[in-house]
Amino acid sequence: MNKNAVLNKLRGGLVVSCQALPTEPLYGSKIMARMALAAKEGGAAGIRANSPEDIAEIKRTVDLPIIGLSKVNYPDSDVYITPTMKEVDELVEVGAEIIALDATKRLRPGRQTLADFFTEVKKKYPDRIFMADTSCYEEGVTAKELGFDIVSTALSGYTEYTKKTKLPNFALMKQYVETLGLPVAAEGGIWTPEDLQTAFRLGVWTAVVGTAITRPREITRRFVESLRGGA
16 A cells, blocks of 8 residues: 555545444444545545444445544443454455554553554554544654554543543644644544634644534534524
């Protein structure tokens, strides 16, 4: 795989996150594939998707680069984005061009550190593109040291030690762009075109938008809550 060619397809473009959990009305691989098609027709440069099943269906429907992940809960860890080698193997098998991993400092299942886990991953799949989903600057620096190809702000506000962070975390995006020397993906709390423009003005490589585009239940709630607040 030509890493630069894949990453350049995302440069300056919008990645649309097409994900739905089992508790959501739009849950289902075929629905997510149609959502991805709508995103492509709207001008998306790439898709972020959860689970081998959804990714396989999306790849049959669109030809955009896919950032793949698997959300799996393990009882002994708070890490749920591609937490073990099993999920990595499945994402490689289904052909996700970029694989996203939780790159926070939290311990993985079996009390494995990120460093030990990613060393095994890179040894097994040296030619794959890996995205580090991080929550704070320290994690971005560690991700670069470990050899990740692209760093994302996706988990800012979602770890215990960043839960009070205001999103979008433009300050973290700026720090990453100015110091890491890696492609940076802006993700988390991007609700408006103005948020998106601000992220790109900071110099990010690409930006991921999910809820604001592909989760109508949450979009509706936001509008309804605005009515209640303004009554």
